[in-house]
Structures are given as structure tokens and as C-alpha cells.
Amino acid sequence: MSSLEISSSCCSQETKLPSSPPSVEASAGEPLEKGVNEGDEKSKDVIKFTAEKLSVEEVSQLVTSPLCGAVSLFVGTTRNNFEGKKVVSLEYEALVPVSEASIVIAVSSAHRAASLEAVSYAIDALKAKVPIWKKEMYEEPSSSSWKRNKECFWATASD
Amino acid sequence: MSSLEISSSCCSQETKLPSSPPSVEASAGEPLEKGVNEGDEKSKDVIKFTAEKLSVEEVSQLVTSPLCGAVSLFVGTTRNNFEGKKVVSLEYEALVPVSEASIVIAVSSAHRAASLEAVSYAIDALKAKVPIWKKEMYEEPSSSSWKRNKECFWATASD
Numbered sequence: 571m572s573s574l575e576i577s578s579s580c581c582s583q584e585t586k587l588p589s590s591p592p593s594v595e596a597s598a599g600e601p602l603e604k605g606v607n608e609g610d611e612k613s614k615d616v617i618k619f620t621a622e623k624l625s626v627e628e629v630s631q632l633v634t635s636p637l638c639g640a641v642s643l644f645v646g647t648t649r650n651n652f653e654g655k656k657v658v659s660l661e662y663e664a665l666v667p668v669s670e671a672s673i674v675i676a677v678s679s680a681h682r683a684a685s686l687e688a689v690s691y692a693i694d695a696l697k698a699k700v701p702i703w704k705k706e707m708y709e710e711p712s713s714s715s716w717k718r719n720k721e722c723f724w725a726t727a728s729d
Numbered sequence: 730m731s732s733l734e735i736s737s738s739c740c741s742q743e744t745k746l747p748s749s750p751p752s753v754e755a756s757a758g759e760p761l762e763k764g765v766n767e768g769d770e771k772s773k774d775v776i777k778f779t780a781e782k783l784s785v786e787e788v789s790q791l792v793t794s795p796l797c798g799a800v801s802l803f804v805g806t807t808r809n810n811f812e813g814k815k816v817v818s819l820e821y822e823a824l825v826p827v828s829e830a831s832i833v834i835a836v837s838s839a840h841r842a843a844s845l846e847a848v849s850y851a852i853d854a855l856k857a858k859v860p861i862w863k864k865e866m867y868e869e870p871s872s873s874s875w876k877r878n879k880e881c882f883w884a885t886a887s888d
């Protein structure tokens with residue numbers, strides 16, 4: 571599985587970040603089904619890992635609610651360069667081509683400030699807490715390098 | 730024309746906000762054509778007004794670049810309520826149904842902080858500078874109200 575979607579929809583008038591960990595759906599390929607229906611007023615958090623190509627539109631729709639006026643999103647994509655070397659793809663547990671999203675985070679809120687702040691918080695928190703390893707595949711034949719997420723605060727033992 | 734897309738792609742290693750106003754395409758229905766191609770290293774800004782339904786995916790793709798590792802987006806949607814009244818649609822110069830996007834802003838950057846900040850800046854700047862009027866259509870028959878964007882700093886004469 572290669573890609574991650576995090577969605578948080580706020581259908582009450584206040585945005586609240588989850589006090590307990592959100593449910594994790596390890597449902598590769600399953601349709602996103604925890605959408606927000608009109609009249610459904612509970613906040614919902616969805617985390618999904620998938621081997622499928624991520625759809626920004628789908629994740630955006632997942633958090634869109636008639637009670638909310640704002641959806642903020644962050645899309646993490648693969649850059650084509652690292653220290654002058656041309657990266658052609660990344661390997662997590664599956665292959666992500668350059669320019670393709672490896673993570674989509676979406677948060678909705680009644681007014682914009684809450685969702686903009688929540689998206690920044692979510693990607694920062696993920697980078698700090700999850701020790702993501704990725705293998706950069708360079709242009710030169712058989713050239714690659716394993717990279718650890720340096721922002722992860724607890725995974726320093728491997729340095 | 731009812732909807733607005735603002736896109737800024739940063740294909741150099743630094744993000745810079747435009748020093749001169751970006752080009753405005755008043756091209757309702759035209760395809761988005763100022764995309765970033767691999768090897769194209771100039772920053773580009775695109776502003777488009779359209780009567781078509783906005784596509785978050787399309788705007789996201791527009792700014793996606795092999796040189797960038799982050800795309801941040803803001804989607805402004807129509808809420809279904811105002812002071813206890815149920816809003817069924819908004820009228821700008823065309824009709825926007827509840828939950829449909831009236832603006833999509835997307836910015837890409839090499840690393841995430843720049844694009845997250847730029848999206849917040851862009852929506853705040855737009856709200857401060859553009860005197861957006863919208864007509865809220867309520868559930869009650871023939872009930873509606875014109876609303877001015879209160880954040881617009883120069884349009885207070887009409888109060």
C-alpha cells in the first residue's frame with residue numbers, strides 16, 4: 571500500500587480535532603463510504619490507506635458538508651529532484667511516480683480559519699509522528715537511496 | 730459567471746508571490762491550458778472565472794509540478810444556514826447550489842510551509858480586497874437576502 575488519505579469533516583458549527591485516534595480503514599481499493607450526508611451533524615474522521623491512485627476530488631467531496639463553508643486540502647507529491655539528482659519515482663510499499671500524490675489531507679469547517687489551521691496541523695503531526703521511509707529511484711540505472719522522514723521525532727535511533 | 734479559480738504553481742525552488750497582478754482569464758468554459766509541463770521552470774499564476782462547476786482535481790493538477798512536493802488548496806463552498814435560516818442556494822451572477830464550490834485556490838511549492846501559507850494569504854487577501862455580494866436564497870418561498878462580504882476593507886460606504 572502506498573498512499574494515504576486523511577479526511578476530517580466538521581458538521582457542527584465548531585471544529586474539533588479528535589481527542590481519540592480516528593478510525594483507520596486499511597481498505598485498499600474499497601470505496602470511500604464514510605461521507606457526510608445532509609442532516610448528519612456529527613464530526614467524522616476518516617483515515618484510509620490505499621494502493622489506488624489518490625483522487626483529490628474524491629477526498630474533497632468526502633468532507634464537503636452543507637453545514638461547512640470551507641474545505642482545506644494538502645496534497646503531498648513526489649518531487650523530481652534531490653540534491654541535484656533526478657528522482658524518477660518513489661517506493662514506499664508500492665511505487666509512486668513523480669508528480670503523483672502520496673497523501674491527501676482534507677478538513678472542512680464552517681469558516682475558513684479552522685480548516686486551514688487543521689490541515690497544517692495534520693501534515694505537521696503526521697511528519698512528526700510517522701517514521702516514513704521512502705526509496706528514491708534516480709535516473710541513473712540501478713541508482714536509488716532509502717530516505718527516512720527527518721521530522722519524525724522518535725525515529726532517531728536509526729541514524 | 731459565478732465561480733473563481735486561483736492557481737499558483739511554483740516550479741523554481743523558491744515560492745514567490747506575484748509582484749505584478751497575475752493574468753486574468755475571463756474564459757468561461759475554456760479548458761485550463763496554462764498547466765506546468767515538466768522542464769518548465771517558471772512560476773505561473775492563473776486566475777479564471779467560469780460559469781462551469783469547479784473541479785478541485787483539475788485545479789490541483791494545474792499547479793502540480795515535478796519540482797514541487799506540496800500542493801495546498803482551499804475550497805469555498807456554500808453553507809446551508811445563516812442565523813437559523815436554511816439557505817438553499819446562493820446567487821452571485823449565476824446560481825451556486827448548497828455544498829458546491831464557489832472558489833478553488835491552489836498553490837504548489839517545493840516544500841509544504843510555503844504553499845500552506847500562500848493559500849491562507851490568498852483567501853484572506855481576496856476576502857479583504859474583493860467586495861463580493863451574494864444573494865442567499867432561503868427555504869421559505871420568495872425569501873432571500875443580499876449579503877456583502879464584511880471583510881472587504883474598502884466597501885464600507887454601502888453600510
